[in-house]
Amino acid sequence: MQQTDGDSVLRVRGLNKRIGRKTIIHSISFDVRAGEIFGFLGPNGAGKTTTIRMLVGLIRPTSGSVEICGRDVQKQPEEALKYVGSIVENPEMYPFLTGWENLTHFARMQDGIDEKRIREVAELVHLGGRIHEKVRTYSLGMRQRLGIAQALLARPRLLILDEPTNGLDPKGIKEMRSFIRELAAGGLAVFVSSHLLSEIQLLCDRVAIIGGGKELAVGSVEELMGAGKGMVIWDAEPRTKALALLGRYADIAVIDAVGAAALEDAAAALLNERSIVTETPEERVAEVLDRMVREGIAVRGVHRVAPTLERLFLQMTEGEGIE
């Protein structure tokens, strides 16, 4: 393995993409280092997939550069892509081949992958005996795992996963997370895109947040997301009284139904007709609760939930919102 400048495995500088007259990606720059999990966060349509396609050479950037282990993807694709394993959008494999045949197919395209290595990655993703069945018969989770096996075949130094937990059940999502963490612990640089804030919070070390094809922020996850005001769901009766009380605090913002609709599923499941969704500073919760009790409001529940991506954007763009 050769040494690269610093320890950044993926170096993206001033990436732009114009299609026709429309610029869809505006100068995106970031670095992904060895052993870290880097999140790429943005709502659907923000340009995540287009950016990923530029990282792996599927789309030619209008300007800017992508370097993988010091090799430019556009100028030296064979040298640069050797270090990358990727799943762009869905893990699409040949349905008429078995999992094993699929892996053999992609192994043939590269040097230094023998049968032993194929067996190794197949075991790594726990496909077991089903590896010899046609991919047509696989569930989405199995396809996802086969896709990862394919991406890991050539012992890459950078793994690019586009929405890796999409379509997985909760157990699958948990497994996927711990699997990705294991890989990163082994020194692999992992790039993960997602439109779910909680996903990124649970998984990533650093994150780039993009919206409307623009990079809004790059930094560590705590730094960027800790800054965001936490959201609290109040479940109290009578609702009008509770609402009035909350309104008295200047630093508590009540979020309307439209804003609440953007809550992630796990949080949305807590809502009922009495729920009041607010942005409440953490240190205020106890005080407000105390006051509610004293004023005779029956508090049924208080939940702190992850801020939605949309709220984070609002804070970040100071009210500009997502285009």
Added chain:
Amino acid sequence: MKRFWAMVQNEVVKIVKKKRFYIVLLILAVLVPIFSYAQMKQSLERRESYGSDWRLEVQQAIIDNQNSLSSDRVPQEWKVYRQIYIQQMQYYLDHDVNPNEPGGVTFTREFIDNSATLFIPLMILTIASDLVSSERTTGTIKMLLTRPVRRWKVLLSKLTALLMFVSLIVASAYLICYLISGAFFGYSGWNIPIFTGFVLNGSDVDLTYVQATPQWQYLLMQAGLVWFVGVVVALLAFMVSVLVRSTAASIVVMMAALISGSILTNMASAWTSAKYLFMVNLGLTEYLAGNPAPIKGMTLGFSIGTLAVWAAVSVIISFGVFTKRDVLT
């Protein structure tokens, strides 16, 4: 180089596993017996009306055609055709060779003559038309192009596999045809002389270059021409497959082109610049058999040249587009 052949192997595996080639073999195995049976019925009927003397049959054919020449209702183009036919039959008669002698080899020759412009190209389309477009439809193109292999190498491996299958399809068409029809008519006939080299001069046939070729030699020449046509059709279909996203659209485009070719050919076109279209030039074996060209000014050399230009341009376009284009979906 080793890498490249491994990738060709990949493409061959995909074509085989998709069962495309089996379909081709199956179609041949179903159709050939049907045609063989029809042919057998026909020759039985002939024997009934003319007895065992083939000369009577040829003479009758000449007389029939001569009669139709004097009829006003027969269009001029057909008359030219028939005059040529009469002269050829006369030539066979003079040299005491039965042009219709049934046999596995003769049947094969005729069957391939008839399938060179449409049937065999269709078989080739089943493989060529989805070679690139199917990778895009299923999204596997993303996996293929994010491997550390330059795009032109990926495309070249596909093209190489395609040419291998074109050869295989032509070879198996001959083989299946011979094996099955042989069961009906016997497996002999390799050395029957076939006359080639009829040169057309207006409505006259110039016989100075006519020579007797043993049938096996004729089959070889025919196979070469059919293979060439197959390669050209494959390259065109390959280009369409690169340009069009859906496999269905890709097949329809090529089929429309092929069928329009056979329609144009039958119109015996007065529109002479149509001769530069590839579809009307696919009947290379017609030249070998001494049939008149569909459009004035077309010769074997002209058709081969025209097809070669079409093929070269489609290869250039295929590679140009495939290596440059963004993979957006």
